Amino acid sequence: MLGKFVTVTVDRPLGSYHPKHKDIYYSLNYGYIPGIFAADGEEQDAYILGINEPVKEFTGKVVAIIHRFDDVEEKWVVAPESACFTKEEITKLVAFQEHYFQTEIRMYHGGA
Numbered sequence: 427m428l429g430k431f432v433t434v435t436v437d438r439p440l441g442s443y444h445p446k447h448k449d450i451y452y453s454l455n456y457g458y459i460p461g462i463f464a465a466d467g468e469e470q471d472a473y474i475l476g477i478n479e480p481v482k483e484f485t486g487k488v489v490a491i492i493h494r495f496d497d498v499e500e501k502w503v504v505a506p507e508s509a510c511f512t513k514e515e516i517t518k519l520v521a522f523q524e525h526y527f528q529t530e531i532r533m534y535h536g537g538a
Contacts, residue, residue, distance in 0.1 A: 427488045427502065428534040432459045434472045434504050439480035444523075453522055455481055465498040472502040473520050476509040488534065490516055495528040503531075 436457035444450035455474040462470040473492075474484050489511060490503035501524070503516055513531045517524075 428491060428532065430488050431485060431507075432462070432472070432488060432502070432504060433483060433485045434458065434474055435460055436474070436480075436482050436484065439482070440478070441480055450523060454519060455484065456523075457484075459502070464500065468499075470502060471499065472504045474504050475511055475516070475519055476505040490534060491532045492516075492520065492524060493530045493532060494524075495530065497527055 434457045436455045438444065438452045438456040440452060440455045442452050444452070455477055456471070457474070458469040458471055460469060464470045474481070474486065475489070477484060484504065486504040487507050488502050489505045489509070492501040492503065494500060501520070503520070505511060513533060516531055
């Protein structure tokens with residue numbers, strides 16, 4: 427899916443808190459991709475980078491996949507087509523939630 431365009435439905439907008447874990451603050455938009463199912467049986471989760479206001483939906487490119495070694499799910503990282511993020515930047519931006527897991531970030535390195 428790296429490099430593909432997807433539409434994310436945002437259920438945890440920037441500035442919100444996790445519905446069960448009230449100490450997790452979403453400093454970015456987070457949601458799911460309808461119709462694509464992850465290993466946990468739920469729709470695929472995605473972080474949205476490069477959009478600095480709360481949104482309800484966003485279409486962008488999958489620029490990275492966060493593989494969790496100690497969980498069944500992976501998280502996709504979706505950004506505007508023109509955006510460019512390093513692994514280090516992604517790691518910092520998603521640390522509010524991913525620091526609980528052992529992860530590896532797989533990046534998109536292709537052309538248009």
